[in-house]
Amino acid sequence: MKKSRIDKQQNILLFFIKPLVYPWMWLDAKRIIKRDPSVDFNRKEPYIMLANHTFLFDVVHVPLRFRKVPFIIASQTLFTKQPSKFFVSQIAHVIPKSKGKSDITTIKNIFNAVKKGYPILIFPEGDTTFYGETGYVEDSTMKLIKKLNLDVIICNVKGGYLSKPRWATGKRKRRQIELNYNLEITKEKLQTLTSEEIGVILNKALYHNDYEYQRQVMIPHPGKKLAEGLENVVYVCPHCEAINSIQTNGNKIICSNCHKEGYIDEFGFIRDFVFDNLIEWDQFQRKFTEQLKKSIISSDATLSYMNMDDDSQKEVGQIHIEYRDNHLYLSGAITETIPVQETNNTTITLRRDLGFIYDNRHFICKLEHFNAAFLRVMQDKY
Numbered sequence: 001m002k003k004s005r006i007d008k009q010q011n012i013l014l015f016f017i018k019p020l021v022y023p024w025m026w027l028d029a030k031r032i033i034k035r036d037p038s039v040d041f042n043r044k045e046p047y048i049m050l051a052n053h054t055f056l057f058d059v060v061h062v063p064l065r066f067r068k069v070p071f072i073i074a075s076q077t078l079f080t081k082q083p084s085k086f087f088v089s090q091i092a093h094v095i096p097k098s099k100g101k102s103d104i105t106t107i108k109n110i111f112n113a114v115k116k117g118y119p120i121l122i123f124p125e126g127d128t129t130f131y132g133e134t135g136y137v138e139d140s141t142m143k144l145i146k147k148l149n150l151d152v153i154i155c156n157v158k159g160g161y162l163s164k165p166r167w168a169t170g171k172r173k174r175r176q177i178e179l180n181y182n183l184e185i186t187k188e189k190l191q192t193l194t195s196e197e198i199g200v201i202l203n204k205a206l207y208h209n210d211y212e213y214q215r216q217v218m219i220p221h222p223g224k225k226l227a228e229g230l231e232n233v234v235y236v237c238p239h240c241e242a243i244n245s246i247q248t249n250g251n252k253i254i255c256s257n258c259h260k261e262g263y264i265d266e267f268g269f270i271r272d273f274v275f276d277n278l279i280e281w282d283q284f285q286r287k288f289t290e291q292l293k294k295s296i297i298s299s300d301a302t303l304s305y306m307n308m309d310d311d312s313q314k315e316v317g318q319i320h321i322e323y324r325d326n327h328l329y330l331s332g333a334i335t336e337t338i339p340v341q342e343t344n345n346t347t348i349t350l351r352r353d354l355g356f357i358y359d360n361r362h363f364i365c366k367l368e369h370f371n372a373a374f375l376r377v378m379q380d381k382y
Helices: 005-028 084-091 104-115 139-148 195-206 210-217 278-293 371-378
Strands: 030-035 048-051 071-075 094-097 120-122 152-158 176-185 246-249 252-255 261-264 297-306 313-324 327-332 336-339 344-349 353-358 361-367
Touching: 005 030, 048 139, 048 195, 071 104, 094 104, 104 120, 104 139, 139 195, 152 195, 176 195, 278 371, 297 371, 313 361, 313 371, 344 371, 353 371
Parallel strands: 030 176, 048 120, 048 152, 071 094, 071 120
Antiparallel strands: 152 176, 246 252, 252 261, 297 313, 297 361, 313 327, 327 336, 344 353, 353 361
């Protein structure tokens, strides 16, 4: 298949921009690259590469060393606002994907890119981790890999989460990542495997626990606001089991109900609380789903509607959103009551954008607080 005009334009622009990206990414985080001899950064033939999604810019770090820039499968939300819309549509090789649902157009575009000779890069979790370990991977990804019948390269990203936690509003210093490349399944071996067997191999290769990695390397990431934003991902106090009582200030963590205090140290570990990491804290709080659904959750937010035809966003204005009794109550720029059971495709994108579809409208609520709590009362998949 011949390359299109936009393909050729992107190739030219990427050729000139790439030398500038190297110093930019070096400022973002120091890179340690570990490459198995089976992986050739100069290879010309198409392949499919999978990577765990640990922080925002690993989508740039992971493919950077490859001479032939792959098509990256990315959220359609990147196509909704400038300047990211211009970058992903005119400069970078990006194929949009709607989170939480199958997309026939996406699959068609992937196959077309491969026919043109391009590699494919997928972050199969669909979003960066909030808690520090590799998350849910759709079974449909393994079926797609089986149909593509290409060499499968894995890049396991380590250190990115604690360098730049997705929930954090405060910056960390001495950010460092380790990129581990391996040719996990050759296309010849792929033909002998079922989708389920592919899933077992790739889930094991992709899995990473950033806290366990940090226990080995103990890289300090000092900062003055290391705890701020934590209340957006934890909603049960592990001491008194109160719901939505966690507050943060600087490096401190406080429960407003039992007044227990703790802090996050420069290595990213939680001190003076039951758990020293968010992976175990999240496993604990998931047991309180019914209590969470019976609670009241509220936050100020900025509301936008996404046009599901062209993926554009239109800002509506400031609202207050409150969850209680299995309903969302919106007031401010609009006044509306939304039954939770009538919503679908609920996701959190970026740090705090709650998205869902209701009454043929795609809501995007940029929340001020309690992202995970809102997400969990609306769906229990993630």
